[in-house]
Amino acid sequence: MWRVGVCYTLILLFAFCVVGRVIYLQVFEGEKWKGRAQSISKKDITVYANRGDICAADGRLLASSIPYYELRMDFQAPGLTDVLFKRKVDSLALCLSRFFGDRSKSAYHRLLWNAKFHSKKNRYVLINRRKINYNELKQIKTFPLFRLSPNKGGLICIQENKRVQPHINLASRTIGYLNKGNGNELIGKVGLEGLFENELKGVDGISMMQKMSGKWLPVNQVDPKDGNDIITTIDVNFQDVAESALLQQLQVYHADHGSAILMEVETGAIKAIANLGLNQKTNTYEEIYNYAIGEATEPGSTFKLASMMALLEDGYIEPTDTIDTGNGVHRYYNDKMRDSHIGGYGKITVQQAFEKSSNVGISKLVNQFYKDKPRNFINRLYEFRLNKTLDLDIKGEGIPKIKYPGEEGWSGISLPWMSIGYEVQQTPLQTLSLYNAIANNGRMMKPMFVNEIKYHGKVLKHFDEEVLNNSLCSRETLRKIKKMLEGVVLRGTATNLRNSSYSIAGKTGTAQIADKNKGYGHKVYQASFAGYFPADNPKYSCIVVINSPDKKKGFYGNQVAGPVFKTIADKVYAMTYAMHPPKQDEQEYEVKVPISLNGNKEDLDKVFKELEVTVDDKDIYSDWVLTSRQDSIIRYKNRSVNNHLVPNVKGMGLQDALYILENAGLKVNISGFGSVKKQSLRPGSNYRSGDRIYIELS
Template sequence: MEVKKDILWRVYLCFIGMGLFGVAILAKIFMLQNVEGNYWRSMADSLHTRYVSLEADRGTIYSEEGRMLSTSIPYFNLRVDFAADGLKANNGKIFKENIDSLSICLSNLFQDRTPREYKTLLKEAYKHKDRYFLLKRDVQFVQYQAVRNFPMFRLGKNKGGLIAETKNKRINPFKLLANRTIGLSRENAQNVGLERTYDNYLKGVTGKRLMRRIAGGTFVPVEGYDIEPENGRDIITTIDVNMQDIAETALMNMMVSNEAETGTCILMEVKTGKIKAIANLGRQPDGSYWEDMNYALRVGEPGSTFKLATVIAAIEDRYVTMNDQVNLNEGRLQIGKRTVFDSEPHPGQTNVSIKHAFELSSNVGMAQLAMKCYQKKPNDFVAHLRKLKLDKTTGIDLVGEGSPVIKSTKSRTWSATSLPWMSFGYEVLISPMQTCMLYNAVANNGVMMKPYLVNAIMEYGQPVRDFDPEIVMDSICSQNTLRQVKAMLEGVVTNGTAKSLWSPYYKIAGKTGTALVANGKDGYSKKIYQSSFAGYFPANDPQFTCVVVIRNKPNAVKFYGGAVAGPVFREVADKLYAIAVEKQRPMRAAIAIDTLLAFKNGQGRDWKTILNTLNLPTQGALGNSNWVSPRVDDKKIAFTTVKQIKGGVPDVTGMGLKDALYLLENAGMRVIVKGAGKVTSQSLPGGSILGKNQTIVIELS
């Protein structure tokens, strides 16, 4: 008996232990499923799902008159879900019935495979039930539209399996025209130009799409979990396409004929500071020209166009007037161990007026003037240059503007010859844009304007930010000084180095420049000259300031500013004078509703709120309680009433999911939703007899 009891006790103990172990397992299962379930499910999802970015449509850059300068066009990667419900149904009946005709259509459209090769490719993918099969990359929009109507694919995503991934490609419709200024938007490199400066506005907000990993490591989209991207805003520039074309053509003609290395032509509107055109050309290894750099913003020794700053300083500081005399010394002057040369000798000419020395572009005359006025106080001359803002960038809305250099006696490279050499544009570094801003101030009766390239930032046709003309200085000098320097600039064209630019139809004022420039380690030995002309027209009522700077090839036969840069200025001025009276309206005056906007049907009161908030143009009456369908009609939004029959199935086609569910569920219907976006179809037609507890399937796209 004792042995039996001992055995039973042990058996009972084992049963109790097994029971407790089972209870512990059940308790753990309960904890995992009900207490810790959400945590572990999220952990599992994180291993099998991921978010991918949905690219927002980048905003468009327009010219002032409304022409596209840079825009995005859609391209598509076409994929096929061979495990779609429609392709699995009835033992693949849809696939088997359509594969031959589909293969022929694909072959005829893309012409990269024979129908037999396409058929083999599709059958192999179908055999493996590939859920994300890549059919074709970089398909154009027109081709995509055709593919959507092909056999099998025309049945839609769920039945035909077609999946389209959209991506945008940036293009400049006018190609070379203002290419560097407008800029480039590049995926794997830094943007340049306006594309870079206003990138935060143009790029929009990136969306997200939830992707789930399936067999084979492929990821497919999870429906209903997209975060839609917010499209970028549009930019309205100050660029005028016709003026840009004129400037670019004139510059190109001279660059090609003279085989020049680089060149820029800037056109600024006098009263506002708007940049109407900015052409930049660089010679490529094959001899062609392209907008490879923004030479308008690169600093360098300006040469004789800088003499305007010298005479403004001397006259404004009341050391001289334009009629005072200066010694040309027949075009040659020894200063210390260096010699100042004029581009042409002046035999027999010694004492001439400062005005005539300026008209002849005499380096000797400017050096004599600077030493006479500022030799004892050279920093006074430097201070005046800084007062003219020549030591600061213009602040134009382009990234990459070079930093100017205006030396002073504290500079490490200052020497006894710095002052005279600075007076005629050497030993200083400024950009053509700075030169343009200075000459424009003279043309604008002394008011210095900040140059700018963007008029407005737009969203859905409405301005969200405007850019107005900005005054940098109310007056760069006195009216007395201004009258004298204007007379000197006009004298250059009537009686100086730019006599070839004289026009019988309108007055031109400006200054030529010819500078010997250094070429890296070779220094000045290559005899590379920079030709320039800066001026404005018509001189009696200035409308435009134009600056042309061209860097010539080594040992060029033609290199004087009046012979190289001057003709470019004259060609631009002649053509603009002919069309300047036809003032083009800014784009904002002609803004209309975009016919490509995606509209959704909704309640009248909701649409009223939208219209009032965005200030959109409309036509026709709009009630508060009725359901309406919007459309664009004659550049305005018009509405059609969507009738909802009492006791019938609500018509929710064209509505967003929120409104559709509101109507259908209030009608007592059970709703099954497929897709995302707005309702494209409903399984029970609107207005049909409404049954009790009916189920309706709505597809969104």
Template sequence: MNNERKKILARAYLVAALILLFSVSVFARLIYIQTHDTEKYKNLAQTTNFRNVEVVAARGNLYASDGILLATTITKYDIYIDMKTIRAELYQNNIGALCDSLQKMFNKPSYYFYSKLNEGKKKENQYLKLAKGLDYEQFARIKNFPILNKGKNKGGFIVERRRERIKTISGFGIRTLGFDDERGKSGLEGAFSCYLKGKNGREIQQRINQKQWKPINIELEPQDGNDVYTTIDMRIQDIAYSALQDQLEKSEADHGCAIVMEVSTGKIVALTNLQRTKEGGYDDLRNFAVWEAAEPGSTFKSISMLALLDDGYVGPNTTVDIGPGYWKYYKHTIRDDHGSGIITLSQVLSQSSNVGISKMIDKYFSKNPQDFLNKINSWGIDKKTYIDIPGESVPYIPKYGKKWSPITLAWMSFGYGVKLTPLQILTFYNGVANNGKLMKPQLLYKIEAKGILIEKFTPIVINQKMASQKAINDLKKMLTYAVETGTSKSIYTPNLSMAGKTGTAQVEYWNKGKGRLYQASFCGFFPADQPEYSCIVVINKPKKGFYGSQVAAPVFKEIAGKVYLKKPLNLPKEDKSKESQKINLLITKNRKLTINPSTTLVPNVIGYYGKDAIPALENLGLKVVYSGNGKVIEQSIIGYPIKKGMTVYLKLSA
């Protein structure tokens, strides 16, 4: 019995000794930490409970050349409350008033907020969500509510700001306007991101629980990006967008694009792309104008013709025998849709004769095809235009060598066996219109920072003289003749001289199961005698009509007519004054704004307080989105025809 008792006591003493030894070691470790590793563990606690987070800077605004806002960044405000921070006395004395204020703002019963806040107070919730996605006016209002007006340290008021990029005007879609985010870079946003994006800041956040953090302090203020002005002219952009959309719907085409370029500078003043959606409408889903390289068909004949004219082989009145309208060439047949017999080269272009152009190119270049390639490549036909916008395809021009076929040259002459984008074709035509001076397509106009000019971009010349002046003049006359008497004579009008060439190319001809599919196009310039603008219209896979003269040329005519004939040229001063009165507000003596309810144009509210301007615009049926507080300093649309539900974006002074 005694032995058993001794064994039990021995075990007890052993356990006690082990516990004592463990306790002493823990105590010794604590003493060591306090005296030796204090800073190390302070830093560890700091990094565990706090973090340094990047604050994204607001991107700059994107404008059209005429100052119309295309895209902007607005701030949304998320509101939270640190219930633990609020002292009991402050809470009890003001909770009722706070709930009443929240009820009026959010149209929910006050007991809903009372219950939510009381529950948060009991749990000492340090990050209680109160509201998300507030605009500036709502934020400015809520921060003055009872309790919240005591700020972060006493009232527990926590605000988190989010940036949202928004498109401000119709006529631009996701691909043309573009983006720069996790999807990549696209369109204008992607092209000019280096200017638009600012410098991000940093803020300190404190851990609330395993999943939540709350902002404590801004360590480095973010710097907003610069504003970018593009070369786009919204008046012309709207015209091109509407004309293209109408024709796509009428012809039931798959997709299309239209580009308008200023002849003397290469500035792109309109760029629109539309594709049929699954729902049957049309939207900007892909930048066909810049990306889609395809066999152009007969618009390439102007390139072949300039090669002939510049080398002095031929003139507009040189004749060629196109026989019965077809030509047996090696084991293939080249066919025409128009005319037969002996015709001039002006008629070759105006009638769009495949036989005529291929016979002439074969006659003068078949012995040395490299001469032809050298000539057209000197105009940059084989190179990208290197336009600012990303996604441009590389043109395909065959190289003379082992894989060169005997029929390659002839087929090239009328636009088969080569691939070019609409923009690349337009660049050539624009050079012809510009008396042989080839311009780089330009989309970037200037950069500003808070209204101060940072940089202005000048036009870039690719080729000072594409060809002899005589060859250029002859081709311009031949293209004018083509509109007056040729395949595109249906668009002729004595009110505006136009020059250009139709194009009709069969696409996917290797896929026999789909039947015949076509690409219709028209490229030219106006006015023909003193060109100001060049333009290309391309419509793909139309179901109703397929010739360029039927489908694409009418769009060109509509764009040219509305751009040029309705251009406000040298208006008398009194007319300008009357027009100005239509788009400006009427102001009474007490500075209260009133608008004539019969006005048809969006009024100018810049310089007036948002509290007056916003309801005045809304009374006209406009939807107003704004940021800031105070006077209006920027307005997205001024003087445009009012459409019910149209969105107007305002930027206020603070």
């Protein structure tokens, strides 16, 4: 009995332990084990949203997310038996070798065989490092084993979206790119990708998976919401023209980098923006940096526009006033100001000083009128908004520099040197905005890069143009400065840009800029041209800046940057029919007179009088006439009808022909429609009353 008692006691103690452990697990560790159980039987999988596209103004893709796939194989798939694998492995290895071309059939055979029979640690084996696109995936799914279901053939395709720009290098720095975030997700960092990251990325979904009968099956899902599409202002055709023209000139002059911007005058919409820099490793030009937006440098002579506007606005000068430039050299304290024209221009008008880009002429004018009150000059530049950024939505805009009298760096030579574009800094886009404002009758527009935000074709938001300054200067100053800008191309430094189809207005610029740490000692030049076209009715403004061209080949603005501007302008003009003046067709201006049949003069006179058509009836005595058009009048000729001879009714209408023939006693047979083409009886021949005549109408 004591043995039974011991067993009973032990069993009772064990039962108490079990019950106590159950209570402990339920009360104190219940949540912990419930969570662990759920993690084993349930899991959440993030379903990534499709990133929105960035499109050109006409809807063509500039950036889009395209699915690429990583290929792996599950060698422990339930249906992938050893017999099936051995029967198909040779043909699969051959197909993979032919498709990828990176290793032999035997190498692929070893990879597959070892993964199946000798490697138990790694279940999911990478087949090839190269990511494949959707069309390639469809081809791979026709291979042996891979054409079977995943549980039988073992094929696993891991999708990864890759951001691509179909038009390589076209505005790529402005479009932007993606970087990996903290969770390896791709995030827009620069350009439009960064600016509209929240709109483009969409909202990820969640798929809840539960393990049932050894398989993971979806039981609930929150669908992802695709990202919105961004419709830019970029015109792909114009962008291609700008890129090609800039690239060609950079290659010709072996320049370090350059940029070109095309802007719509009325709205400020950027239609093209090209940035190309020399990749020292590959010796090719690529979109390395957004120079158009981010690089602030001394603009040189394109800045003379602002100096001339200040002088005109303050009423100090007129274009017809004269200035003595002497021999082209003028000293300001210890520094010499020089004109590019050796020997100088002598005594010239203010208009000519601007057209010929005389450094001496412009600086002497500014120094003469503002030397004792430099703040007035700088205040004018501030009124032109040259000291402020354009408040661009895209990050990375360069900071303009217009120093004020008394600030660090101001000296006695600051004023004359600033007047010709030195000791100041502007980005190409900031300079273009000033020229665009002149073309837009003094209205400065904020540069626009985006027209709309869309979701599956539906417009969610439309961006309107934004005005930065409604009136830069007076209408009189605008009128004068426009004539000066036109004169630069007609008679000045940019005559090589003239053409017979349309007019161009603008200004050349040649600046010696500091070379990184070497300063101004090592001569490095920047060539530029800024302007607009057609000059009489501006539609587009454009700036071209080329940095560090080969000095031996050339470095002046009209020579290096001007041809790029002209190429862009020529092709944009050719592609934009609305810019063409209507053809003056001479026939449009010719007075239209009706075609008239021969007939009765009295009847014709009534009709032509009603239609206000001039008639030449000089020397007409007959009741019946022949008609003809000459210039803008109708001329009559006599047509006699003799009662004894067959009348001539050719060219008459049926009514008049019947009247004459039947009154002559002839019986008429008719065929056809229109005016009389033929008559059976010869005109002027004899006939007898009652004879039959056949007339054919046409």
